[in-house]
Amino acid sequence: MPPLLQFIIRRLFYALVSLIVITMVLYAGVMLTPPEARARLYLPPGKGGERATEAFINVLIEKYHLSDPYLVQYGYWARGMLTGSWGYSPTLRADVLTSLLQRTPPTLELAFYSLLLLIPLGLINGLAAGWRPGGLSDGVFRSLAFLGTSTPPFILSMVLLSFLYVKLGWLQPGRLDVTTEIQLSRSGFVEYTGALTLDCLLNGRFDVFLVALKHLVMPVVTLSLFHWATLGLITRATVMAERNKEYITAARARGVNETRLVWRHALRAILAPSLTAIALSAASIMTGLFVVEIIFGLTGVSEVIVVSMRSDPDAPAALGFAVYSVLMVLGLMFTLDVIQAILDPRVREEVLKS
């Protein structure tokens, strides 16, 4: 078996273990409530509010084994999740799993563009700053990074909206403006994937593609700035430790020129620790993603919790969202791990050795 495949299988197994542990913790949280409350996770459509009589709740407790010991209950619940019955959300008036899946593409789109922007930029800037600490690029980078880490994203988003949208009118929130949306619905635009920019390319509508990209600028910048700064600072620290290593000196002694030394020799070596740092903050990237989606009105996965927090309690949606967001975080971590392993053979070997 090629080492990369072995590596992928191993990582998948780790992700599965993490998923089991975190869902067990989640269900332990559910177990803190009395069985009558837990039964509300299983209310079928049209049975909420006053129609959830005591007799009906007791039927549910009986049916879903809600007074059994913890592990047994967890087993039944996990089996339900695996077979796709994630419950019915009264506020969305829809099945939880379908409404989550339906809203996923915009979220993935936003995550894709943000990571595409922040990872290369963070690596390059951190490398340039750390190679000559105290130099000009280091000074500029550090002041920008300080600004980035100390500005809360939601405040940055307000500033951006105020200037670029309200004042100058260059950029707009939302996924598309109304005019374009109406034009699209009349021109036989087919939604293949749900991710707008990808659909535009598949439909051959480059004009709309540009409009959609324009709408993504503010969210992507807001989301990227903080993590760009963190990634850059970590890269900078790694580079500062790396640039005095012997292989650099050896390469320099061989007469490798400085540019090549930075972009070929050093860059490969710092990829692994920097990408690990990003993978470790995957959960906080996901939180940032949800916040940005809500503020800029991109109707992604986070719409589920926004609606569920609007009026009546809606526990099935919240539980489903929690599990789903963990899945997304694990997916993001897994992707970053695989990228890292493709780029850096040392990572593959290290995992296989342990």
Add this chain to the structure above:
Amino acid sequence: MRSLRFFLSRWQNWLGLFIALTFVVVALSAPLIAPSNQTTQGPFMKVGRQSDKRPHPPSETAPLGTLPGQLDVYHALIWGAREAMQFGLMVALGAFVFGSLFGAIAGYSGGWVNGLMMRIADAFLTFPVLAGVVFLQQLVAMTIESMGGIYWFNNDYFGQVIDFQFAPPPFAVFLMKVDPILICLILFSWMPIARLVNTMVITLKNTEFIQAARALGGSPWWVVRRHILPNAVGPAIVLAARDVGSSVILQATITFVGLGGQSAWGMMLSMGRNWVIGPGGDLFDTWWVFMPATLALILFGVGWNLLGDGLAEALEPQASRSNGSFLKLSRKKKEEPIEFIPVRPRPRVGTSHKVAVDIAPEVDPLLHVAREALNQRDFEKAFNAYSYLIARGRHIEEVVDDLVKGTLRSPRNPAMWKLLGDAFDRAGRHEDAARAYDRYTHLS
């Protein structure tokens, strides 16, 4: 004491300390500098008709202007600082206590218990806080509903409504009192602390003084509490200090996007948002609805972060401190004379009872001369003597020691590095020798 001196030598740390202390003072003196009256509700004070939805500029009744609905910005800012401080400290304290206990217990138990507990801590790292916040609030809502209560996250007229038609059961009263956001932020910020304490406990567990404490018959809990925790507490406090700022910012974010929480600063921003990003809004026309809360939030975060970074750096071992500061106060290094280590007779390996002596018990005169010359900074003489010693391989270990001290004392002297390289080479430590030569070529 040295770390305290180091801490105070950086202006960033002074700035952080100043900001944090200002917030503490404002928080403590809130009842004095912003007295409440009958129209006060939480951190907000009404200074006009509530139906007046236009924010008014600063005036005598409201020193920093009003929010839509005529709520005083100044009052909300001051009392918001008090609430933020309480919230941040509570999250940090909770995370600190829970994290260090979790890490210490796991580390002390060792084996598979440690593995399992740390796996749980890792699993928490894969959980987005926002999902946790919503989940916990929904759980509370679900429980209260199942007890016969009424729970609305957001009623059109009254906002959040939690009510019972009858006297609520004690558990429900308890649930209504706790702040789910607070619990949630504690639940999602203890992992780094646990991990840190865990590593320290595992390292400490095998040191001699802990072994001794256990040998004395100390119970595990006593050993952890009396001997392990005090040693692991410093770095954990640093991590907790950073949580103060970040948790307050996170709380404000959650409040701003409307997912619960009672951050006063977040509420100020969300009430005034239409005057900033609504149609015709402007950051500067109605600056008082946006700027005060924003600045307070940013300063709060920056202050605690600077403080945390400074503490972390000061508590680190001396060697690994970075020296990339914007402004460095000069600290005079005291020169310690190189100690004379008397050359002890060394037993020759392999021979039995007879202690064979390499050299005379007194110090070799040449080594003595070399040391004296080095201490008097008569480099030429010292180097001559040392190179003679090195060339003959006499007392090579003492020579290496001396030269290492010499390079520490005058690290910019290339000849010293070259000599050290020769000495290392002679002692068979070729890697070190290469590094010393490196340094030499770098300097000359």
